[in-house]
Amino acid sequence: MKRSFIEAVIAVFNRAKNSLALLAVMVLALLTISLFYLFMSSKDLIADNIRHELLIEGKINSLSEDNYLAKLKNEDIQAYIADIQNIYKSLDEKYDTAYTMSMELNAENSEVFKLWALDSAMNASGYSLGESDYSEDNLKIFVKEGLNIGNQELKKGDKLSFFQNNGERLDFSIAGFFSYDERYSALGDNLYPDDVDLFADKEVLYAYGTYEDNLEMSNLYIYLKGSDNKEAIIKDVEGSLAALQEYDIEASFIIDESHVRAIEENIAGIGNLYLIFAFMMLILISILLLAFNLYDLRKRFREMGIFIALGNTKSELFLRLVIEKTILLLLAFIVVIPLFNILARQADILILDSLSSAYLQMQKTLDVSIMNMSLAGLSSLRSTEIKDLIFIYLSFAFMNYFYLALSYLGLCRQKTVSLLKD
Amino acid sequence: MMKEILQAFNIAYRVNDGKNVKVLFENCSLSFDAGKFYCLLGESGSGKTTFLHLLAGLDKPDKGHILYRGKDIQEIERNNYLRDHVSIIFQDYNLIPYMNVYQNIAAAMAIKKLPYTKESIAEMLKKVKLDTDIMFKRINLLSGGEKQRVAIVRALVGNNDIILADEPTGNLDSDTAKEIIALLKTAVYKQHKTLIVVSHSELVAESGDVVYILDQKIKGFVPKS
Numbered sequence: 001m002k003r004s005f006i007e008a009v010i011a012v013f014n015r016a017k018n019s020l021a022l023l024a025v026m027v028l029a030l031l032t033i034s035l036f037y038l039f040m041s042s043k044d045l046i047a048d049n050i051r052h053e054l055l056i057e058g059k060i061n062s063l064s065e066d067n068y069l070a071k072l073k074n075e076d077i078q079a080y081i082a083d084i085q086n087i088y089k090s091l092d093e094k095y096d097t098a099y100t101m102s103m104e105l106n107a108e109n110s111e112v113f114k115l116w117a118l119d120s121a122m123n124a125s126g127y128s129l130g131e132s133d134y135s136e137d138n139l140k141i142f143v144k145e146g147l148n149i150g151n152q153e154l155k156k157g158d159k160l161s162f163f164q165n166n167g168e169r170l171d172f173s174i175a176g177f178f179s180y181d182e183r184y185s186a187l188g189d190n191l192y193p194d195d196v197d198l199f200a201d202k203e204v205l206y207a208y209g210t211y212e213d214n215l216e217m218s219n220l221y222i223y224l225k226g227s228d229n230k231e232a233i234i235k236d237v238e239g240s241l242a243a244l245q246e247y248d249i250e251a252s253f254i255i256d257e258s259h260v261r262a263i264e265e266n267i268a269g270i271g272n273l274y275l276i277f278a279f280m281m282l283i284l285i286s287i288l289l290l291a292f293n294l295y296d297l298r299k300r301f302r303e304m305g306i307f308i309a310l311g312n313t314k315s316e317l318f319l320r321l322v323i324e325k326t327i328l329l330l331l332a333f334i335v336v337i338p339l340f341n342i343l344a345r346q347a348d349i350l351i352l353d354s355l356s357s358a359y360l361q362m363q364k365t366l367d368v369s370i371m372n373m374s375l376a377g378l379s380s381l382r383s384t385e386i387k388d389l390i391f392i393y394l395s396f397a398f399m400n401y402f403y404l405a406l407s408y409l410g411l412c413r414q415k416t417v418s419l420l421k422d
Numbered sequence: 423m424m425k426e427i428l429q430a431f432n433i434a435y436r437v438n439d440g441k442n443v444k445v446l447f448e449n450c451s452l453s454f455d456a457g458k459f460y461c462l463l464g465e466s467g468s469g470k471t472t473f474l475h476l477l478a479g480l481d482k483p484d485k486g487h488i489l490y491r492g493k494d495i496q497e498i499e500r501n502n503y504l505r506d507h508v509s510i511i512f513q514d515y516n517l518i519p520y521m522n523v524y525q526n527i528a529a530a531m532a533i534k535k536l537p538y539t540k541e542s543i544a545e546m547l548k549k550v551k552l553d554t555d556i557m558f559k560r561i562n563l564l565s566g567g568e569k570q571r572v573a574i575v576r577a578l579v580g581n582n583d584i585i586l587a588d589e590p591t592g593n594l595d596s597d598t599a600k601e602i603i604a605l606l607k608t609a610v611y612k613q614h615k616t617l618i619v620v621s622h623s624e625l626v627a628e629s630g631d632v633v634y635i636l637d638q639k640i641k642g643f644v645p646k647s
Contacts, residue, residue, distance in 0.1 A: 307529075312501060417475050
């Protein structure tokens with residue numbers, strides 16, 4: 001075994017050109033298979049994300065969902081705009097005091113990420129990102145206490161990844177958690193008629209806003225139910241928001257099944273193209289690998305004949321070839337893993353671009369904002385996906401060994417004399 | 423103790439090139455004693471190399487038997503026979519091209535399960551008048567004479583008592599050819615090995631203890647008169 005290993009190492013490194021060529025074919029094959037898998041799994045992952053969002057949003061907005069869906073089907077844009085206006089009117093009726101407070105944005109501090117505040121949005125997902133032009137270094141985020149992503153409770157120091165509309169991925173570290181008094185609620189820009197009911201039991205509503213006339217300043221709007229305890233509430237809100245003054249909190253929006261289906265169809269369309277391409281590549285790669293195995297061993301008939309003439313058994317020779325193949329496979333895996341990581345990121349962006357176009361199209365058609373889905377997590381594969389990839393890579397290795405065995409059967413059919421004449 | 427170390431008994435062998443069937447050997451028998459230098463002469467294409475391959479067990483006769491110390495080599499595991507009893511020196515050296523000199527010899531020693539060191543291999547190279555500087559040279563950088571010497575070193579490692587050599591001087595100039603023959607003879611007599619050389623070279627024939635000629639009429643070997 002030791003001798004076979006040493007000779008296999010010599011063969012791999014001394015036959016550098018052949019080894020490199022075989023390695024290149026293997027790397028190409030593995031990348032194709034990995035990307036094929038990525039497209040397959042990303043389709044499911046995106047759909048899962050959408051359903052996850054819908055589930056939580058649906059719960060939060062259970063009061064408004066039916067009406068909202070009906071509205072979308074009617075596509076009565078004018079009525080919709082009127083409804084929006086009614087929301088604010090309703091707010092004015094229900095909340096008798098509006099208080100505006102200016103806050104300085106700490107835009108220069110690259111360590112701090114500014115979020116737009118909307119706690120229902122944070123409950124819903126907390127990982128969409130509509131804006132761009134964020135600093136890329138050392139980004140931190142505060143999230144609402146108890147926020148779960150994928151049924152997993154977030155902890156301080158956990159990473160959250162976001163994609164911006166420009167496809168750029170940003171990684172945030174959770175700096176801390178915030179919680180609101182149950183009587184308070186943040187108010188977002190994108191409200192739907194029945195959302196007001198959500199706030200029925202809230203005593204304080206507040207919202208941030210930044211206006212073009214002064215981008216450096218953010219206004220805090222506070223709506224109060226009754227004015228008896230105005231000063232105490234303002235103080236309380238200011239206090240609870242003090243820690244958040246340096247942060248923006250991202251807003252998220254209501255989505256519904258029709259959106260999900262539209263997005264899924266869009267993804268399926270994109271995915272199918274990739275799948276067809278990847279499937280064809282797989283067949284080609286498979287043929288190429290078999291051909292390369294046959295060709296490589298055919299070129300080594302004489303060498304095999306010499307080893308037999310020196311007293312090697314055919315099984316010893318096969319063992320050496322298996323070890324050679326194993327070394328090359330290991331090298332291929334070492335090359336493929338970082339390469340695939342880079343390619344996966346690019347693929348994320350590719351899909352995201354397509355999705356962004358789809359969102360824009362839908363926003364135009366439906367005149368509603370649709371949450372930007374985060375594809376983060378595709379390139380940083382989840383543990384289940386890593387398990388799948390390990391299985392795929394092992395299958396690939398098995399395929400290589402199978403092709404080697406097939407090629408070797410061809411060698412075994414030859415007379416030793418014929419091998420030496422080759 | 424049996425005098426004959428190797429015997430070819432009633433060998434028949436035909437070659438089919440797809441169009442014609444050519445009979446190379448018919449009832450061909452030949453015996454080889456231990457510790458002697460045999461030379462098998464014959465014209466090109468007459469079947470000398472094929473006969474050597476039959477003796478080495480690399481090919482099988484259509485009829486007849488090759489006996490090693492009285493035992494049919496078909497009954498001995500081929501790899502055991504090649505590993506422990508017979509060494510072959512090929513006309514075109516058949517060294518592993520991607521290995522260097524050291525690795526070629528070390529590979530053969532490893533197959534024979536013999537211990538080796540760089541020093542021991544360097545010593546072997548010196549014995550065939552090879553500079554130890556070439557030890558880590560790739561085979562394709564060696565001259566024909568150097569390659570043949572390396573092939574001889576590889577054939578001489580271990581305790582194989584039969585050395586089969588196919589035109590060992592075929593690609594060499596006459597001075598180098600003489601040196602190679604001298605080297606082989608030394609090995610044969612010092613180590614009491616049996617050397618069977620097929621050649622068409624008179625120089626080789628002159629050196630042999632026993633010389634046979636392949637007679638194409640009788641499809642077998644006859645002693646050179």
